[in-house]
Amino acid sequence: MNIVLTRIDNRLIHGQVAVTWCHHTNANLIVVVNDKVAKDEIRKNIMNMAVPPGVGVRYFTVDEAVLKLPKASPKQFIMLVVETPQDVLRLVEAGIPIKTVNVGNMHYSEGKVQISSTVSVSQDDIDTFKKLTSKGVKCIIQRVPTEKGVDIEELINNL
Structure with missing residues (x-):
């Protein structure tokens, strides 16, 4: 399978994801998981x-994906567009070959x-990102392709 981008964005598909990232990665299919x-x-x-x-779209549960x-x-x-890091971890643990995750948007809440x-994390999110990192998955915060990415590991290790 040709996964050209895996993105965490709690908004899922919106203009920035659909247009900017599809164009940048040459994606012709968006799969929301x-x-x-x-x-x-x-x-x-x-x-x-x-x-x-010209871009297809599918919506799958994690198990369907x-x-x-x-x-x-x-x-x-x-x-691939997912809402949470926990969705990514479930995919990785099930054998989907994800090596890099683009972290776009995780809204603040209590x-x-x-x-x-653009990124706020709970303790569960932090633990999940650490598990992903331990499995060799690089998690980079980057809203748009022209922005320099920041490794999330650097930010959560400073908490």
């Missing part, structure tokens, strides 16, 4: 409006600490 969203027709319909012409991603055509250049202008 999240158990709740895969069953939410309203959210899927709203996100479909942001997908550029684990079964279907290995069957992807070599002509599909896949951008119990989280802000580590960059």
